[in-house]
Amino acid sequence: MSENQEHTLNSSTVIKVVGVGGAGGNAVNRMIGDGLTNVEFVAINTDDKDLARSEADVKISLADDTSRGLGAGADPERGAKAAQDHQSDIEQALKGSDLVFITAGEGGGTGTGASPIVARAAREQGALTVAVVSRPFSFEGRRRSASAEQGIEKLRGEVDALIVISNDRLLDISDRTISMIDAFHNADQALLAGVKGITEILDANAYINVDFADVTSVLKDSGTAIFGMGRSRGQDRAVQAMELAMSSPMLDGEIKGANGVLVTFFGAQDMGLFEMSSAMDLIHDIAHPDANIIWGSALDDSLGDDMAITVIATGFGFNEDSEEAGQQTNELLTSVAVQSAAQAVQAQMDQAPAVVQAAPAAQLSQPVQSAQPVQAAQPDASQSQQTQAAPVAAPAAQPVSAALPQVAPQAPAEDDDDEGYSFDDMMQIPEFLR
Incomplete structure (x- = not known):
C-alpha cells in the first residue's frame, strides 16, 4: 500500500467518542480541551443542566417524564430505560461510524445503565466498539461499587473491547495531598489516554501509522482489554518506558x-x-508466541528528550494453546491433589499410636512382624496365630476433594521492587497527550 493510499484510508475512517452520563461528559470535555482531533464528540445525559455544559458536537438529552432532565438518580435501570426511549436519536448520532469509543464512569445511573444500550446500537451499525470506563473510588461506597461491577459486566457483552481503569489505582500513585478535583481530573486524563493511544496511530499524519483494519484485528471481539502507559528519558528511555507501561499500576491484569x-x-x-525495536522485544517476550502485535508512533515535540508509550493488550485465554494449557493445568492440579491426599493419609498413619495386646510369655519369643502402613498385604494364617500385635488401622480412603481443603492456598508474593511511582512520573498526560 502506498503512502498516499494509506493516507486516504486513514483520513476516511469515521471515529466518534461518546460520553455517557456525568463522568463521560466530563471526560469528553477534557478530550476536547486537550486537543484530541479527527474525531466527532457526542454527549448523552439524563441531566440537562450537565448536558448544557458539554462542548460536544452532538448532544442527546435522555430526559423523560420521570427524570424531567434532572438525572437518573443513581439508578441504572432508569438510565437504561431512558436510553431505550431515545434509541432512534442514539442510532442517528452514531450513523456512519467506523470506530466508536464509549466513555463513562461506572456506578452512577446514566453512565452505568445507558452505556450498554449505546454500545449495542453502535455494534448493530457495524462499528468497531470500544468502551473505556472508570471503576469508582472505594470511598464512594459499596453500593456504588456493586452497581459499577454489574454495569461493567453488562457492558462487556455489548462491546468489542472493554478497558476498565480503576480510580483507586490512580489514587494510589497520586500525592496524598491531592484534592478531590485533581483526583477526578486524573481519572478523566486516564480515559483520555486510553482513547488517544488508539486514535493517534490511526491519524494519517502520525510518524508511523497503521490502518483501521490492523486496529480492528486486535480489538474486534476481543473482550477484556488492559491498558498501561509509561514515560522515561535517557539512553534506555524506550525500554524503561515500556517496562513502566507493562507494570503500570493502571493495568487491571x-x-x-x-x-x-x-x-x-x-x-x-x-x-x-533501534530503541523502539528494543522496547518491542519486551512485548514479544511476554505476549503469546503467535500474538497479533501492532505498533505505531506519533510525533510530539513537547516531550523534549522524553519518550512515552501506551500499551493496550487483548485476547486472554481464547485460543487452542490456552485450552491445551488449561487441560494440562487441570491434570497437574489433579496430580497434586492425589499426592496431597496420599501424604495426608500417610501422615495420619505415622502419627497413629500402635496398640499392642500383651502376649503370653511363650509367645514373646516369637518375632513380631513390623507394621507396613503403605502395603496392604495381609499376613498368612500361621503368622496371625503366632503374633497378637494388632495392625495399625489405616484411615478410610478419602476422595480427592476431601483432601483438598487440607492444602492451604498460597497467597501471591508481593513485589518488593514496587517503587510506588507517583502520578506525575507515571502519566504526565497533560504534557505529552495534548
Missing part, C-alpha cells in the same frame, strides 16, 4: 499471554528505530 497488543510510541523527531 497482566499482559502475559495476550493474543493481541497495540503499542503507540510518543516522542520528538529523534525517536530511533
Whole structure:
C-alpha cells in the first residue's frame, strides 16, 4: 500500500467518542480541551443542566417524564430505560461510524445503565466498539461499587473491547495531598489516554501509522482489554518506558499471554528505530508466541528528550494453546491433589499410636512382624496365630476433594521492587497527550 493510499484510508475512517452520563461528559470535555482531533464528540445525559455544559458536537438529552432532565438518580435501570426511549436519536448520532469509543464512569445511573444500550446500537451499525470506563473510588461506597461491577459486566457483552481503569489505582500513585478535583481530573486524563493511544496511530499524519483494519484485528471481539502507559528519558528511555507501561499500576491484569497488543510510541523527531525495536522485544517476550502485535508512533515535540508509550493488550485465554494449557493445568492440579491426599493419609498413619495386646510369655519369643502402613498385604494364617500385635488401622480412603481443603492456598508474593511511582512520573498526560 502506498503512502498516499494509506493516507486516504486513514483520513476516511469515521471515529466518534461518546460520553455517557456525568463522568463521560466530563471526560469528553477534557478530550476536547486537550486537543484530541479527527474525531466527532457526542454527549448523552439524563441531566440537562450537565448536558448544557458539554462542548460536544452532538448532544442527546435522555430526559423523560420521570427524570424531567434532572438525572437518573443513581439508578441504572432508569438510565437504561431512558436510553431505550431515545434509541432512534442514539442510532442517528452514531450513523456512519467506523470506530466508536464509549466513555463513562461506572456506578452512577446514566453512565452505568445507558452505556450498554449505546454500545449495542453502535455494534448493530457495524462499528468497531470500544468502551473505556472508570471503576469508582472505594470511598464512594459499596453500593456504588456493586452497581459499577454489574454495569461493567453488562457492558462487556455489548462491546468489542472493554478497558476498565480503576480510580483507586490512580489514587494510589497520586500525592496524598491531592484534592478531590485533581483526583477526578486524573481519572478523566486516564480515559483520555486510553482513547488517544488508539486514535493517534490511526491519524494519517502520525510518524508511523497503521490502518483501521490492523486496529480492528486486535480489538474486534476481543473482550477484556488492559491498558498501561509509561514515560522515561535517557539512553534506555524506550525500554524503561515500556517496562513502566507493562507494570503500570493502571493495568487491571497482566499482559502475559495476550493474543493481541497495540503499542503507540510518543516522542520528538529523534525517536530511533533501534530503541523502539528494543522496547518491542519486551512485548514479544511476554505476549503469546503467535500474538497479533501492532505498533505505531506519533510525533510530539513537547516531550523534549522524553519518550512515552501506551500499551493496550487483548485476547486472554481464547485460543487452542490456552485450552491445551488449561487441560494440562487441570491434570497437574489433579496430580497434586492425589499426592496431597496420599501424604495426608500417610501422615495420619505415622502419627497413629500402635496398640499392642500383651502376649503370653511363650509367645514373646516369637518375632513380631513390623507394621507396613503403605502395603496392604495381609499376613498368612500361621503368622496371625503366632503374633497378637494388632495392625495399625489405616484411615478410610478419602476422595480427592476431601483432601483438598487440607492444602492451604498460597497467597501471591508481593513485589518488593514496587517503587510506588507517583502520578506525575507515571502519566504526565497533560504534557505529552495534548
